[in-house]
Amino acid sequence: MGEMQIPESMMALRLTGVGMDSVELQEIEVPRPEADQVLCRVECAAACASDGKIIDQGAEHSLMHGWDTAKWPVTLGHEGCVTAVEVGKMWEDKIEVGKRYAVQPAIPSAPSRYRDRYANGGRGIRKIAVGYTLPGLFAEYVVIEPEVIGCSCLVPVPDDHIPHYAAALTEPISCVVAAQQHNFHVVKDSPDTPRKAHIGLLPGGTTLLLGAGPMGLWHAEIAMTYKPKTLIISEPNAARRETAQQFFGAKAREAGINLVLATPEVLEDVIRDVTGGRGVDDCIVALGIRAIQEKSFDYLGEGGVTNLFGGVKAGEEMIQVNARRIHYESISVVGSSGSDPSDMMETMEMVADGRLEPGKYVAAVGGLDAARDLLLAVREQRMEGKGIIYPAMRRPLEEINGWSAAQETAFSGR
Numbered sequence: 475m476g477e478m479q480i481p482e483s484m485m486a487l488r489l490t491g492v493g494m495d496s497v498e499l500q501e502i503e504v505p506r507p508e509a510d511q512v513l514c515r516v517e518c519a520a521a522c523a524s525d526g527k528i529i530d531q532g533a534e535h536s537l538m539h540g541w542d543t544a545k546w547p548v549t550l551g552h553e554g555c556v557t558a559v560e561v562g563k564m565w566e567d568k569i570e571v572g573k574r575y576a577v578q579p580a581i582p583s584a585p586s587r588y589r590d591r592y593a594n595g596g597r598g599i600r601k602i603a604v605g606y607t608l609p610g611l612f613a614e615y616v617v618i619e620p621e622v623i624g625c626s627c628l629v630p631v632p633d634d635h636i637p638h639y640a641a642a643l644t645e646p647i648s649c650v651v652a653a654q655q656h657n658f659h660v661v662k663d664s665p666d667t668p669r670k671a672h673i674g675l676l677p678g679g680t681t682l683l684l685g686a687g688p689m690g691l692w693h694a695e696i697a698m699t700y701k702p703k704t705l706i707i708s709e710p711n712a713a714r715r716e717t718a719q720q721f722f723g724a725k726a727r728e729a730g731i732n733l734v735l736a737t738p739e740v741l742e743d744v745i746r747d748v749t750g751g752r753g754v755d756d757c758i759v760a761l762g763i764r765a766i767q768e769k770s771f772d773y774l775g776e777g778g779v780t781n782l783f784g785g786v787k788a789g790e791e792m793i794q795v796n797a798r799r800i801h802y803e804s805i806s807v808v809g810s811s812g813s814d815p816s817d818m819m820e821t822m823e824m825v826a827d828g829r830l831e832p833g834k835y836v837a838a839v840g841g842l843d844a845a846r847d848l849l850l851a852v853r854e855q856r857m858e859g860k861g862i863i864y865p866a867m868r869r870p871l872e873e874i875n876g877w878s879a880a881q882e883t884a885f886s887g888r
């Protein structure tokens with residue numbers, strides 16, 4: 475990459491209070507990196523249902539730690555691909571100008587800057603995040619803080635052929651990879667051999683997926699790598715069921731997996747039929763609704779595991795679990811939030827060797843001026859896949875049906 479001209483100002487989508495009315499595209503100064511920071515150009519950024527939570531909750535969000543967005547607006551966006559353009563002295567051996575990185579937004583660290591803006595002076599904080607209190611990716615440029623690099627959360631894109639959108643999408647996909655590795659089963663080869671732990675969904679078992687939103691679709695894709703006998707996807711939205719059928723029908727058939735699409739109304743009957751009344755081995759709750767999290771336990775068979783992948787709103791966190799079923803039938807519950815750099819590297823490898831093609835999940839693209847519309851569309855569940863924003867561009871949100879490296883270059887010029 476030749477010498478890059480860094481402009482003095484840029485556009486950024488910022489949260490300046492609480493609620494969608496406080497999401498504003500603003501012109502701000504392009505920050506220049508100090509010795510412990512790196513300035514990156516944002517190639518693209520994707521929207522996530524989780525963005526809605528910080529918009530609605532502001533300082534109350536668990537990753538904001540009391541930071542008041544009305545006093546100190548934050549730039550949104552936590553999934554993206556960036557190119558390093560100016561590297562502070564401290565990182566010259568680690569980060570290369572002109573090289574691309576995917577951002578792992580969840581940083582297992584205390585904040586180094588602006589500690590007075592956090593509740594309690596930042597004491598006790600162990601996790602911060604890009605697109606929350608650290609500058610986000612719905613902007614033309616982003617300053618990457620030392621804790622991001624120190625925690626290896628700028629993940630190098632290993633291959634020039636990986637398009638920007640695919641690198642960006644390794645983050646949400648890696649949350650799914652990580653989540654499914656939290657399901658575990660205590661198994662035995664025979665009654666007289668010791669127990670052992672199987673990490674991941676049960677091969678040859680029945681996996682149930684609740685919700686076929688963008689994250690649910692990836693859960694279906696990654697679930698199939700565990701080779702369940704049956705994969706049931708429950709989703710009330712007909713268009714989303716149709717998308718799931720289109721994406722996975724043929725792939726499941728080829729892999730010998732029985733794919734069953736169901737509506738929540740008939741789900742119990744479907745599970746009874748498919749499992750002979752036994753219940754499922756793995757359930758993934760790919761939505762954040764308390765009543766459905768609670769209900770998910772009812773679908774489990776003996777030794778079954780439910781994974782609470784979607785987080786519920788603060789104040790709705792208490793659910794009831796049947797303690798007799800835990801005791802007598804060894805059902806269990808797991809959960810995880812986010813991923814770490816190793817999950818992203820694993821996902822990036824799947825993208826690089828073609829096992830995973832994120833392009834089919836891209837349902838809309840636009841310039842930075844479309845980022846707010848995209849967040850609204852995600853909020854109102856009008857998106858059948860992921861939306862990608864190219865911050866260098868000014869273009870309205872355009873619905874598309876899949877995306878490729880060539881289309882990306884034609885659209886963004888990069």
Ligand SMILES: NC(=O)c1ccc[n+]([C@@H]2O[C@H](COP(=O)([O-])OP(=O)(O)OC[C@H]3O[C@@H](n4cnc5c(N)ncnc54)[C@H](O)[C@@H]3O)[C@@H](O)[C@H]2O)c1
Binds near residue numbers: 688855
């Ligand atoms: N754990 C993590 O690391 C992580 C990472 C990213 C997102 N998330 C969370 O994952 C969840 C899913 O994300 P998304 O972008 O796909 O969200 P989404 O809101 O687009 O999708 C949820 C889907 O659930 C469906 N649904 C509603 N009621 C249902 C029911 N009774 N049974 C089955 N399906 C039902 C909806 O129709 C919708 O299609 C969100 O809560 C998000 O915050 C978690």
